[in-house]
Amino acid sequence: MSTRANATVRYSSLHCAGIDHCTLVCTALTSAPRMLHPHSANQREHRGMAWKLMLGYLPANESRRQHVIQRKRAEYRDTIAQHYDIDADTRSLQEQETLRQVLVDVPRTAPEVPLFRNEKIRRSLGRMLYIWAMRHPASSYVQGINDLATPLYAVFLGDLYDGEDVLDGNIMVVLPDEKLDEIEADCYWCLTNILAGIQDHYTADQPGVQRMVMRLEELVNRIDADLCRYLRETGIQFLQFAFKWMNCLLLREFPLRCVIRLWDTYISENGFEDFHVYVCAAFLCQFSGQLQCMEFDELFGFMQNMPTEDWTDKEIEMLLSQAFVLSTLFMVVLPDEKLDEDVLEGTCMAWHFMAWRSMRRYDTLGALVFLGRYARCV
Numbered sequence: 022m023s024t025r026a027n028a029t030v031r032y033s034s035l036h037c038a039g040i041d042h043c044t045l046v047c048t049a050l051t052s053a054p055r056m057l058h059p060h061s062a063n064q065r066e067h068r069g070m071a072w073k074l075m076l077g078y079l080p081a082n083e084s085r086r087q088h089v090i091q092r093k094r095a096e097y098r099d100t101i102a103q104h105y106d107i108d109a110d111t112r113s114l115q116e117q118e119t120l121r122q123v124l125v126d127v128p129r130t131a132p133e134v135p136l137f138r139n140e141k142i143r144r145s146l147g148r149m150l151y152i153w154a155m156r157h158p159a160s161s162y163v164q165g166i167n168d169l170a171t172p173l174y175a176v177f178l179g180d181l182y183d184g185e186d187v188l189d190g191n192i193m194v195v196l197p198d199e200k201l202d203e204i205e206a207d208c209y210w211c212l213t214n215i216l217a218g219i220q221d222h223y224t225a226d227q228p229g230v231q232r233m234v235m236r237l238e239e240l241v242n243r244i245d246a247d248l249c250r251y252l253r254e255t256g257i258q259f260l261q262f263a264f265k266w267m268n269c270l271l272l273r274e275f276p277l278r279c280v281i282r283l284w285d286t287y288i289s290e291n292g293f294e295d296f297h298v299y300v301c302a303a304f305l306c307q308f309s310g311q312l313q314c315m316e317f318d319e320l321f322g323f324m325q326n327m328p329t330e331d332w333t334d335k336e337i338e339m340l341l342s343q344a345f346v347l348s349t350l351f352m353v354v355l356p357d358e359k360l361d362e363d364v365l366e367g368t369c370m371a372w373h374f375m376a377w378r379s380m381r382r383y384d385t386l387g388a389l390v391f392l393g394r395y396a397r398c399v
Contacts, residue, residue, distance in 0.1 A: 069180025303343035
C-alpha cells in the first residue's frame with residue numbers, strides 16, 4: 022500500500038474512533054512525511070505534538086491528553102527528588118561515575134548550536150540524562166545518548182513558539198524556568214520511548230550497533246560491490262566509520278535542522294533501526310565515486326568528517342527518497358533465495374518498475390541499481 026493510502030486509512034480509522042481534528046492533522050503529518058514540503062508552516066507548527074503522539078507519549082484521545090501529561094510530568098519531578106536532588110555522599114561510586122561522565126559529555130553535545138551552549142539547557146540536559154541512566158541500569162548512560170536528546174529539546178522548545186526556529190538560543194532569555202522543566206520531562210519520556218526500541222544499542226558491547234553495521238556492509242555490498250571491494254582493499258573497515266553513524270543515528274554527520282527533518286520520517290516509520298540502515302547505505306553510496314579515488318589517509322579523514330555542513334532539507338529529502346527506494350527494493354526480494362519461475366518473473370517486473378519510477382524522480386543512482394538487478398533477472 023502506498024504512503025498516501027496508508028495515511029488515508031489511518032486518518033479514516035482515527036476519525037471513526039472519534040479522535041479530534043488536531044490529532045488527525047498530526048497523524049497525517051507524520052504518516053506521510055515525504056508528501057509534505059519540508060518548510061511547510063503547518064509541519065513546523067504541529068511537529069512537536071505529532072512527535073509526542075507518534076512516540077506514544079500522549080494519547081490520541083484529546084480528553085485524556087491533559088491528565089496523562091500532568092501525571093507524566095509529576096512522575097518525572099518525583100524521580101528528580103529521588104535520584105538527583107540528594108546529598109552527593111549518598112550516591113554509590115557507580116552513580117558518581119555516571120554523573121561525572123554525563124557532566125563531561127553535556128558541554129560536548131551539539132557545541133556548534135548556540136541553544137546547547139546555554140547554561141540552563143546544559144543543566145536540564147545533564148539532569149535528564151542522569152535520571153534516565155538511574156532508571157535504566159541495564160544500559161545506564163552511554164556516550165551517544167546525549168546526542169539523541171537534542172532534536173527533542175529543539176522541537177519541543179519550538180513548539181512553545183508555534184514552530185519558531187529556536188536553535189539560536191535567543192528564546193532562553195524569555196523562557197520561564199517552569200516551562201523548561203516541563204520540556205525536560207517531555208524529552209525524558211520521549212527519549213525513553215525511542216530508546217526502548219533500540220536498547221541493545223547501548224547495553225554491554227552494544228550488540229545492536231554491531232548488528233546494524235554488519236547489515237549496512239551487507240547492503241552496500243549488494244548495491245555497490247565496487248565500493249565495498251575498494252574499501253576492503255584500502256584497509257577501511259565499516260566498523261571504523263559506521264559505528265558512529267549507528268550509535269548517534271547520524272546526528273554528528275548533519276546539521277541539527279536536517280536531523281529534525283530526518284526524524285520526521287524515522288518517527289513516522291519506526292525507522293530508528295531498520296530504515297536507518299537504508300539511509301546510511303544511500304548516504305555512503307552518494308560519495309562512491311569520490312571515495313574510490315582516495316588513498317587510505319584521505320579516505321579515513323573523509324569518512325570521519327563527511328562534507329554535509331551545507332546540507333539543507335532538500336538534500337535530506339533526496340536521501341530519504343533513495344533510502345525508501347532501497348528499502349522497497351529489498352522488501353520485494355530476499356537475495357540468495359531460490360525462486361520459482363513465477364516468482365522470478367514477478368521479481369523482474371518489480372525491478373523494471375522500480376527503475377522506471379526512479380527515472381521519473383530523476384534518481385539516477387536508484388535507476389542504475391534497479392536496471393542492474395533487472396538485467397541479472399532476464
